[in-house]
Structures are given as C-alpha cells and as structure tokens.
Amino acid sequence: MRVLDLDLDVYQGPFDLLFTLVLREEVDIFEVPIVEVILAYVEALVETEAVDWEGLTEFLVLISSLLELKSRVLLPGEELGSEDVGAEVTKDILLQRLLTYRRFKMAAASLNDARDQQRGRLVRAPTREARRLLRTDEEIRASQLPAGLRDAIRRLVETRRVPDTSHVAVLRVGLNRQIAAIRHLLRERGRFSFEEEFGAEEPMVQAVSLLALLGLIARGDVKVAQAAHFGDITVQQAVAPRVALAGTG
Amino acid sequence: MTEHSGISGADIPGRLARDLEALLFAAGRPLDLETLTAAVSHAGPVDRVTVAETLAALEARYPVDGKMGFELARVAGGWLFRTTAACEPALARLFDVGEELRLSPAAMETLAIVAYLQPVSRPEMAEIRGVNSDSALHTLLDRDLVREVGRRDGPGAAVLYGTTTRFLVAFDMDSPASLPPIEEFEVGEQQKEELKRRLGLVVSQG
Amino acid sequence: MTEHSGISGADIPGRLARDLEALLFAAGRPLDLETLTAAVSHAGPVDRVTVAETLAALEARYPVDGKMGFELARVAGGWLFRTTAACEPALARLFDVGEELRLSPAAMETLAIVAYLQPVSRPEMAEIRGVNSDSALHTLLDRDLVREVGRRDGPGAAVLYGTTTRFLVAFDMDSPASLPPIEEFEVGEQQKEELKRRLGLVVSQG
Numbered sequence: 272m273r274v275l276d277l278d279l280d281v282y283q284g285p286f287d288l289l290f291t292l293v294l295r296e297e298v299d300i301f302e303v304p305i306v307e308v309i310l311a312y313v314e315a316l317v318e319t320e321a322v323d324w325e326g327l328t329e330f331l332v333l334i335s336s337l338l339e340l341k342s343r344v345l346l347p348g349e350e351l352g353s354e355d356v357g358a359e360v361t362k363d364i365l366l367q368r369l370l371t372y373r374r375f376k377m378a379a380a381s382l383n384d385a386r387d388q389q390r391g392r393l394v395r396a397p398t399r400e401a402r403r404l405l406r407t408d409e410e411i412r413a414s415q416l417p418a419g420l421r422d423a424i425r426r427l428v429e430t431r432r433v434p435d436t437s438h439v440a441v442l443r444v445g446l447n448r449q450i451a452a453i454r455h456l457l458r459e460r461g462r463f464s465f466e467e468e469f470g471a472e473e474p475m476v477q478a479v480s481l482l483a484l485l486g487l488i489a490r491g492d493v494k495v496a497q498a499a500h501f502g503d504i505t506v507q508q509a510v511a512p513r514v515a516l517a518g519t520g
Numbered sequence: 521m522t523e524h525s526g527i528s529g530a531d532i533p534g535r536l537a538r539d540l541e542a543l544l545f546a547a548g549r550p551l552d553l554e555t556l557t558a559a560v561s562h563a564g565p566v567d568r569v570t571v572a573e574t575l576a577a578l579e580a581r582y583p584v585d586g587k588m589g590f591e592l593a594r595v596a597g598g599w600l601f602r603t604t605a606a607c608e609p610a611l612a613r614l615f616d617v618g619e620e621l622r623l624s625p626a627a628m629e630t631l632a633i634v635a636y637l638q639p640v641s642r643p644e645m646a647e648i649r650g651v652n653s654d655s656a657l658h659t660l661l662d663r664d665l666v667r668e669v670g671r672r673d674g675p676g677a678a679v680l681y682g683t684t685t686r687f688l689v690a691f692d693m694d695s696p697a698s699l700p701p702i703e704e705f706e707v708g709e710q711q712k713e714e715l716k717r718r719l720g721l722v723v724s725q726g
Numbered sequence: 727m728t729e730h731s732g733i734s735g736a737d738i739p740g741r742l743a744r745d746l747e748a749l750l751f752a753a754g755r756p757l758d759l760e761t762l763t764a765a766v767s768h769a770g771p772v773d774r775v776t777v778a779e780t781l782a783a784l785e786a787r788y789p790v791d792g793k794m795g796f797e798l799a800r801v802a803g804g805w806l807f808r809t810t811a812a813c814e815p816a817l818a819r820l821f822d823v824g825e826e827l828r829l830s831p832a833a834m835e836t837l838a839i840v841a842y843l844q845p846v847s848r849p850e851m852a853e854i855r856g857v858n859s860d861s862a863l864h865t866l867l868d869r870d871l872v873r874e875v876g877r878r879d880g881p882g883a884a885v886l887y888g889t890t891t892r893f894l895v896a897f898d899m900d901s902p903a904s905l906p907p908i909e910e911f912e913v914g915e916q917q918k919e920e921l922k923r924r925l926g927l928v929v930s931q932g
Binding site for chain 1: 603
Binding site: 379380382385395 | 751752753754755806807808809810811813814815817818821823824827829831832834835837838839841842854855856857877883895896897898899905906908910911912913917918920921922924925
C-alpha cells in the first residue's frame with residue numbers, strides 16, 4: 272500500500288479530501304485508502320492527551336461520507352441494463368458534487384485574496400449612536416397585523432424539532448468503546464462472527480464497529496476472514512500479541 | 521473644489537503626514553505624541569520633533585472651525601480628528617433616524633414570543649428561536665414595543681419581558697388577551713406552560 | 727444658518743462639501759445618495775444631482791490609493807471614508823489590523839457559498855461542502871458578515887442567509903453582483919477528464 276502524507280486537519284470535508292486524493296495523489300477512487308486515512312487520524316489522536324470529541328465526531332462524519340461515496344461507486348449494479356445506468360448516474364452526481372464543491376473552494380480562495388488586499392484599510396467607528404425618533408401613537412395605530420404574530424409563533428412551533436441526539440451519544444463513545452468491545456470479545460472467545468455480534472445493532476453502531484475493526488486490523492491486533500464479498504466476517508486475535516508489536520515499533 | 525481646502529501638501533513630508541492622518545482618522549480618540557511617534561517608526565525611528573512639526577502642519581491643514589467637515593483638534597494631551605461644529609445640523613439628521621413601521625422577521629418572531637408567552641426571559645427567547653435574539657430584543661425595547669416587567673425569583677434572577685401599551689396601539693388590540701389564538705384554543709395560563717414545554721423550554725429552572 | 731438653502735449661489739458647494747465630509751467622517755459605514763441627500767437637506771431641499779456632483783468632487787479630493795491617509799471609496803452602494811492601504815504598516819503598530827477578517831478555511835468556504843447563492847439555507851450549505859457548516863456559519867453571523875434575510879416559503883420554512891454591508895465593506899465590493907463570476911473557478915477540462923477517469927466514469931470495457 273502507498274504511504275500518503277495526509278494532514279487531516281487541512282481538509283474541509285469529504286469532497287476536499289477526495290478531490291486531493293484523486294487528483295493530486297492520483298489515486299483511483301477504488302483505491303482510496305480509507306484504512307490509511309483512519310490510521311493517520313488514530314495516530315494523531317494517540318498523540319494528543321485530551322480527546323477532542325467534536326473533532327472526532329467531524330472525523331467520523333468525514334469518514335462515513337467517504338465510505339458512502341466510495342460504496343456508491345464500488346457497488347455493482349444488480350445485473351446488466353437499467354441498474355447499470357443507475358450506477359453511472361450516481362457516479363455522475365458524485366462528479367457534479369465534487370465539481371460544485373471545487374468551484375466554491377476556489378471562490379473562497381479568491382475571497383481570501385480580496386480580504387488580504389483590504390487588510391489595513393480601516394473604517395472608523397461611528398462617532399455616536401443613532402437615536403431612533405419614535406412615531407406618534409396616531410401614526411402607528413393599527414400599523415401591524417395581529418395575525419402576523421400568530422403566524423410567527425406557529426412557524427416557530429412547527430419548525431422546532433428537538434434534535435435527536437441519540438446517535439450522537441453513540442458516536443461520542445463509539446470508536447473507543449467498540450475497540451474495547453471487540454478486544455473483550457476476543458479475550459473471552461478468541462474469535463467471533465461480526466454478523467452475530469453486531470448484525471442486530473443500529474446501522475451507526477455497525478459502521479463504528481467496522482471502523483474499530485479496521486483500526487485493529489491496521490494495528491495488526493486482529494485477523495479477519497471473509498468468505499464472500501458482503502458476507503460475514505470472522506474476527507480472531509492476531510498471532511503476534513500487541514505488546515510485542517508496540518515493542519518493535 | 522480646490523479653493524475650499526487648505527491642502528498645500530508640499531511643506532509636509534508626504535509619507536509621515538499620510539501615516540499620521542491614517543492613525544488619527546482610524547483611532548477615533550486622542551493620540552499623544554509618544555504613541556504617534558512609535559507607530560510611524562515602523563520603517564525606522566522617526567524623531568519626536570519631526571512628528572510634532574508634521575502634526576502642526578496637519579493642524580493647519582485641518583483647522584478647528586475651518587471650512588472642512590472635520591478638524592484636527594488638540595484634546596486631552598493628544599490630537600483628535602472630529603467633525604466641525606458647523607456641520608451639527610446635518611449630523612443630527614443622519615443620526616436621528618425615523619422609526620420604520622416594518623418589523624424584521626427576527627423582530628417579529630421575538631415579539632410574537634414575548635406577546636404570547638409573557639413574562640419571558642432572554643434565554644427562553646433564544647431557546648425558542650434557536651438563535652441569540654438580543655439584537656431583535658434591543659430593537660423592540662428601543663421602539664417601546666417591549667419592556668422589562670420584572671425578574672424571575674431565585675438565583676440568576678433573569679429579567680422578564682412583556683409587551684407595552686404602544687404594542688397594543690400598533691397591533692390595534694385592547695389587551696394581550698385579544699391575540700389571535702395559536703391553535704383552536706385560546707392561550708390560557710395552563711396552555712402557555714404547555715406551549716413553553718412543547719417548545720422545549722425547561723420552565724422549572726431558576 | 728438660513729442661507730444654507732437652494733438659492734444662495736456659489737457658497738453652497740463649499741457648505742455642501744463640508745456637510746458631506748462630516749457625515750461620511752462620522753458615520754463609520756457607507757452612506758448612499760438618498761441618505762446623504764436627506765441629511766444635507768436640513769435647511770431646505772438639496773437636489774440629488776448636486777449632491778452626486780459634490781460627491782464626485784470629494785472622490786477626486788480623497789482619491790483611492792492617493793497620497794493622503796484616508797480615501798473616499800464607493801462601497802456597498804454608497805460612499806465610505808477609510809484609511810489608505812499604504813498606511814497599513816503604521817496602523818498595524820497601533821491597531822489589530824485584519825484580525826476580524828481572519829477566518830478559518832471552513833468559514834471562508836461557507837462565506838463564499840452564502841455570497842454567491844444568497845439567499846441560501848443551512849442544508850444547502852452543508853450539501854455543497856459535504857459537511858455540516860453550522861459552526862462556520864455561527865462565526866460568520868457573529869462577525870456580522872452574514873445575516874438572516876428571511877425564510878423560505880412552505881413547510882419547514884428554512885431560515886435563509888445573505889451577506890451584510892459589513893461583508894461588502896470588508897471585501898471592497900459595491901454589491902454581491904461585483905463578485906467575479908463563479909464560472910471563473912471552473913476546473914479545467916483536462917482536470918475534469920482526469921477526475922472522471924479516476925472516478926470510473928469512463929466505461930472502459932469494449
């Protein structure tokens with residue numbers, strides 16, 4: 272596998288990262304090394320003392336977006352024919368989104384230049400506050416419609432959705448907890464079926480468990496076997512214990 | 521227009537005068553000789569005497585009560601650009617703005633919250649609107665459509681707001697009770713608490 | 727003060743220029759022709775053409791990037807006094823030059839999206855950037871570069887955002903229409919082909 276020098280802090284989102292990988296690093300989307308991206312992040316994470324939960328959440332969002340993009344491109348159509356056309360359309364949408372994102376990234380760079388040109392052109396603060404001259408009662412009488420107030424509050428009631436934070440709660444403890452869970456299972460049993468253990472979980476939990484698994488594979492802590500694409504994954508303890516690995520590295 | 525200004529220019533070292541003009545213009549408060557000398561010494565030391573001489577030339581260029589719209593005055597041990605007294609009538613018209621009848625969407629929402637849920641606190645308004653509503657509230661207080669009506673008991677003692685008589689005039693209502701019903705029901709005391717709760721407010725706090 | 731009316735002849739341009747200088751000096755924000763005309767009409771109506779002509783004369787007196795410490799610029803649909811760019815080194819010694827304009831790349835991208843697509847909603851920003859942009863948007867609202875401009879009709883009634891006068895001042899633009907056309911930032915044909923190939927968009931089988 273190629274070694275990429277990725278400074279994840281620099282990327283502004285999945286499109287940015289993908290664009291760079293594909294054009295600058297000349298990686299085909301099939302080869303986008305998600306494990307390597309995760310590894311780079313985990314290494315950075317290990318070096319920092321305090322866990323930056325917000326950063327971790329953003330990273331997970333970024334990685335899951337990348338996974339989504341990649342899977343859209345990689346997933347084969349059902350058979351030949353119309354389904355294949357569907358896959359092409361998906362790829363085309365991805366291309367369009369990448370290009371749209373790129374345009375605004377360049378526009379932002381241009382704004383940045385305009386900003387630099389203006390640096391040092393100062394505007395003074397106003398010398399005094401404006402004083403509002405209120406109209407007379409006669410002038411304002413019945414100038415507003417009570418129905419406007421009702422509409423405003425209705426809109427607030429209707430548009431207010433209490434944000435569902437349940438998934439955030441899972442995400443926030445996700446990666447470390449799932450790594451710990453996988454380690455625990457391996458200590459207890461030596462090997463297990465991913466499908467049996469995580470198949471019934473929420474999709475998000477499955478995804479984070481898979482990320483945890485990828486991280487453990489990358490460290491050489493676990494070995495996996497998969498009989499068929501999209502089939503069940505058998506997970507087992509790697510032969511070399513982790514302590515020895517850390518000692519050599 | 522050249523006869524209007526006292527700009528002669530040639531006698532003032534150009535770069536230094538320009539820097540001093542910019543500094544005094546941007547500051548909006550008096551700057552003393554020491555501060556000005558330090559700031560203009562960005563490309564190498566400039567001595568105070570030269571700066572003082574240049575300032576004197578600028579005082580002549582922007583004389584107090586001169587023909588320009590602003591003047592360079594010696595105030596509080598420093599120099600200050602300010603508008604000339606003769607321009608006060610024009611300035612008064614600029615800074616005394618007439619009340620606009622239209623309310624911005626943010627002001628309308630905030631006013632609706634105060635009207636239906638009064639007495640209500642700032643944090644509650646922010647909570648319901650999902651954004652800080654201080655500037656909208658400021659406008660409403662400024663226009664005398666909303667006023668402070670008390671403080672919540674307990675720690676923090678949040679200021680509570682309600683509508684004014686002027687509000688009733690503008691909306692042509694006899695009392696806040698004549699607000700149009702939100703749902704099929706009138707907003708009574710109980711429903712108000714219910715509404716607050718439904719809007720995600722923890723009313724029991726504080 | 728009564729001679730400041732539309733009839734007293736040659737003296738007027740001088741007084742008018744002085745009033746305009748004072749107004750623009752004191753305002754600290756761009757003032758448009760209408761606002762200026764209303765303010766200088768304090769002793770009797772002054773017509774817009776005269777005001778516009780006097781402003782043109784003032785623009786010549788305080789030229790952009792001229793030899794003075796400040797300049798009269800046309801920005802955000804109005805006129806604004808600001809310091810000249812050449813004075814930045816001196817100003818930087820006394821003021822936090824450009825601090826408020828320092829934005830993270832995420833905030834800059836979000837600002838570009840708002841500037842070009844306004845009015846635009848949060849979900850639309852997230853759609854383009856591929857990530858949630860709420861914290862970037864919050865920064866922009868906080869710095870008064872972006873503001874709520876209304877709500878979309880229909881269910882959900884998403885809040886819409888647009889740029890502010892402060893944005894135009896900060897980036898030296900007369901209006902959002904002065905932005906370079908977005909097509910200028912199109913990826914080159916060669917890069918686009920390369921991108922397509924790497925995304926597997928070119929059907930390779932025979």
